[in-house]
Amino acid sequence: MIKFGQAFPLFTAKYQHMFARIPVPVRLSLAYLIFGILWIVFSGQLAARIAAGNTERMQEIEQYKGIFFVLLSTLFLLILSRSMYKRLIRTLEEYKIMEKKNDALVTATKEGIYEYNIREDKVIFNATMRQILGITNNKTIYDARRFWETHIHPDDLQRVLQQFDGAMKAGINYWREEYRALTITGQVRHVLHSVYILKDDWGTAYGVIGAIHDMTEFRLLEREYHRQQLLQKMELTRSVINAEEKERNRWAEELHDNIAQMLSVATLYAGSLQQGGKDTDALAARIKEMLDMSVQEIRQLSANLKPPRFEEQLLKDAIASLIRYITRVKSVEFSVLVAEEADQLLDEEQKLMVYRIVQEQVNNIIKHAAASAISIRIEASEENALVRISDNGRGFDVHIQPEGTGMKNIRSRLELFQGALHIKSSPGRGCELQASFPLQQLA
Numbered sequence: 001m002i003k004f005g006q007a008f009p010l011f012t013a014k015y016q017h018m019f020a021r022i023p024v025p026v027r028l029s030l031a032y033l034i035f036g037i038l039w040i041v042f043s044g045q046l047a048a049r050i051a052a053g054n055t056e057r058m059q060e061i062e063q064y065k066g067i068f069f070v071l072l073s074t075l076f077l078l079i080l081s082r083s084m085y086k087r088l089i090r091t092l093e094e095y096k097i098m099e100k101k102n103d104a105l106v107t108a109t110k111e112g113i114y115e116y117n118i119r120e121d122k123v124i125f126n127a128t129m130r131q132i133l134g135i136t137n138n139k140t141i142y143d144a145r146r147f148w149e150t151h152i153h154p155d156d157l158q159r160v161l162q163q164f165d166g167a168m169k170a171g172i173n174y175w176r177e178e179y180r181a182l183t184i185t186g187q188v189r190h191v192l193h194s195v196y197i198l199k200d201d202w203g204t205a206y207g208v209i210g211a212i213h214d215m216t217e218f219r220l221l222e223r224e225y226h227r228q229q230l231l232q233k234m235e236l237t238r239s240v241i242n243a244e245e246k247e248r249n250r251w252a253e254e255l256h257d258n259i260a261q262m263l264s265v266a267t268l269y270a271g272s273l274q275q276g277g278k279d280t281d282a283l284a285a286r287i288k289e290m291l292d293m294s295v296q297e298i299r300q301l302s303a304n305l306k307p308p309r310f311e312e313q314l315l316k317d318a319i320a321s322l323i324r325y326i327t328r329v330k331s332v333e334f335s336v337l338v339a340e341e342a343d344q345l346l347d348e349e350q351k352l353m354v355y356r357i358v359q360e361q362v363n364n365i366i367k368h369a370a371a372s373a374i375s376i377r378i379e380a381s382e383e384n385a386l387v388r389i390s391d392n393g394r395g396f397d398v399h400i401q402p403e404g405t406g407m408k409n410i411r412s413r414l415e416l417f418q419g420a421l422h423i424k425s426s427p428g429r430g431c432e433l434q435a436s437f438p439l440q441q442l443a
């Protein structure tokens with residue numbers, strides 16, 4: 001047998017939806033009315049069929065028909081109300097579960113929730129919302145529009161109201177904006193305000209469901225982060241400037257202590273040569289030697305000052321060229337190993353930094369260590385690069401001897417690339433420098 005709901009699904013769905021919108025007392029009254037009408041219409045026919053023409057039986061049925069009506073209607077209403085009660089209990093349980101989930105969500109997100117009734121101009125806040133605004137007693141606020149306007153920072157007021165009112169006029173259902181809000185005590189809070197506009201069947205806005213997320217802590221942390229970034233950049237800039245100034249002073253000392261001294265001696269020999277004497281040939285040879293040494297020093301300085309072009313040559317070739325300049329004037333044995341990965345993985349700035357580190361440390365060794373052998377090892381992987389420079393010189397106590405200009409220059413260069421510097425040395429046992437830096441730079 002086909003049921004009515006199966007035969008007319010759209011019809012029953014429509015009227016079930018309409019019936020669900022009817023209040024419960026009205027539903028029970030309608031049910032009782034319909035049952036009463038059906039009883040009046042059909043109870044007489046039912047009684048006549050049961051009596052089967054027996055007058056006495058008919059009189060007995062008529063006598064108890066009212067009682068039957070009361071019993072049957074009571075049973076009918078009991079069954080109907082029980083069904084409605086079960087549905088109501090189930091709805092209340094679902095509501096409680098949803099309320100717990102909503103409270104958990106609000107607690108987890110730390111959002112203030114409110115409901116604004118446009119027609120009555122009143123707003124209801126939850127506990128988090130009252131905490132954000134510093135409200136201690138009132139859960140409901142009347143004259144809500146004015147209350148909101150007085151709790152927007154004056155510098156943000158015009159912008160926020162224009163955007164919100166514009167969204168209302170444009171018929172937009174959702175609006176979001178970040179601005180500065182003022183608490184009851186005047187404290188400034190950075191908030192992210194999200195709004196969903198409720199409308200009736202005619203499209204007229206009658207209410208707002210809103211959420212406010214307190215962004216104050218995040219904005220303060222963001223501001224502090226940018227401040228630290230700025231300070232770090234300023235410190236790096238200051239380090240670079242200081243390194244450049246120290247570099248200039250070092251080259252000035254090189255010119256004064258070496259080239260200027262040799263040229264001064266050559267000038268003295270030339271003066272003696274002009275006065276005439278017996279050893280003119282020896283003086284001329286000495287002058288030529290001094291000038292040749294000065295030219296070599298100038299070339300060495302020029303090579304040190306001019307950075308190699310790594311788009312035209314490899315790192316190992318640049319270091320080999322540096323060593324050739326040094327071995328022309330200094331008797332030092334070099335052992336050099338530059339891994340192929342270094343040329344493949346390092347960019348031009350990193351190669352130049354490695355070159356300058358090698359240059360700086362080799363100059364330090366030649367000036368101060370009295371070493372006869374220097375070892376240079378440059379390695380690289382996908383994660384980092386490592387530079388090892390060791391010598392067999394006189395060494396020093398790293399805990400006593402202060403860090404010189406050359407070592408400070410190396411450290412400053414490494415800091416620009418988030419690198420690290422380690423020195424191993426002791427008196428009479430040479431020195432080993434290890435410089436490392438990541439190839440994937442941190443943001």
